[in-house]
Amino acid sequence: MSMQQMTTNQRLSRTIQQIPPSGIRRFFELASSMEGVVSLGVGEPDFVTPWHMREAAITSLERGYTAYTSNSGMYELREEICRYLSSSFGVGYNPNNEVLITVGASEGIDIALRALLDPGDEVLVVEPCYVSYDPVVRLAGGVPVAVRTSLEDQFKLTPEQLEAQITDRTKAIIFCFPNNPTGSIMTKEELNALARVIEKHDLIVISDEIYAELTYDTDHTSFASLPGMKDRTILLSGFSKAFAMTGWRIGYAAGPEDIIQAMVKIHQYTMLCAPIMGQVAALEALRHGMDEKDRMVESYRQRRNYIVKAFEQIGLTCHKPEGAFYAFPSIASSGMTAEDFAEKLILEQKVAVVPGGVFGDGGALHIRCSYATSMENLEIAIERIDQFLQKHK
């Protein structure tokens, strides 16, 4: 019998072959193979989930809560999320049919896009942004179209930039404020200006608000809370960042009933439901975790203040991030590309940062530095980056 083996090219879908591997992977391998690395490369809180949430999960396990929940997630949790969104961001949802508990905001991004897109539909991706938007749009059959923000505009999206990229194939727009990697936020007025363009072109908005709680100078404005926007916005969020719960994999999507129910359909045939232990811990977080959340935010703010000033002092231009826990200084003055900069920095000084280009071309001359690490580590990292800059003058 002659059996011809399919080549990898033949075996894998064209879509998956066209998606490049994550740009961070190489750095991760480099960084993990070295000792004594101070890492500013980590996109998650440096706090362990506060004890009483862990305790709540342990207790629920002891009582035998180990089964599936409803597809949409525990009703109590959905109810609590609605209460929270309403009191904190002034946008009301019905726990019965307008909220879905997802496996992290990550799943929410994926199924929102799959619920919306037909092959060839264009999705505006506001860059620099979280690494997964572009590939996930492709996986859903869509065509990602980059809308670039820049340092001159403090990485905020302007209505002109937005309008310039809209075609008659544009179906939706995905953005994240406070932003990963730039830490920039958009004020209510600025968002309102975008809303007018979005309305005019009848776009659907996927608003990733996973960093909503982590703002330092002003309060967060939820896009869905703007006049007329709730009906066209999918609000995505979760517990990973604000409550230091990345490993629990709990997020949520809130939005108009038709879209959320379409997402439930995908979710119920793929995930079934989010893990129950995580849902129990998340419920505890919303009910009793606000003080701890506030303390963590306070601590991020102090470190933000420190790192921004320190960058300026050692000669790296850095706009002041107003949210999330990343600083995004420009390394243009070094004359290196960000990839070069990050690679040399880790080899010579053992400081891990992420080259900005992985978040989109607009970030090419920046590095992302997470300040979700101890003040002691930040001080060491700054000293080492300073030495690095001196040497490469």
Added chain:
Amino acid sequence: MEREKQRELLHILEENGRRSAETIATMLGTSIEEVKETIEKLEKEKIIIKYPAIVNWEKVDENDLVTAMIDVKVTPKREVGFDEIAERIYRFPEVQSVYLMSGAYDLSVVIEGKTMRQVAQFVSEKLSALDSVISTTTHFILKKYKHDGVILEKPEDDKRMVVTP
């Protein structure tokens, strides 16, 4: 300095009493002078009482102290209640802390000594000998897990990967 900032400053100092005024000012987004003034004021008002180091003495074997917690029942005195006897007790240098308690006994006294014998001697010869002391019950501490809010000997390593999305 406004109250909220002042509270934040206290948290920063509590976490690390050796942090420079300059760094603290940057962290809080205020001026160095304001930080210095506020710290001085807090010290004067006895809100900041001391800047101690928390030492895990078990790791320093030449200084193997024993600690005992002693429940003390006393007869309070007219006018001064428990305060006078408490003061007489806390003036002994061996005494680390004294608390007035509700419940089965009146004062909780923490003693540190070089040996168990030394602590026993202190209790029988000094503490029990005080007029108002009715009885004492001595508990020796076998191991300290957490002290003044600090968990001793906790593996503090960062369990996160060096770089993640």
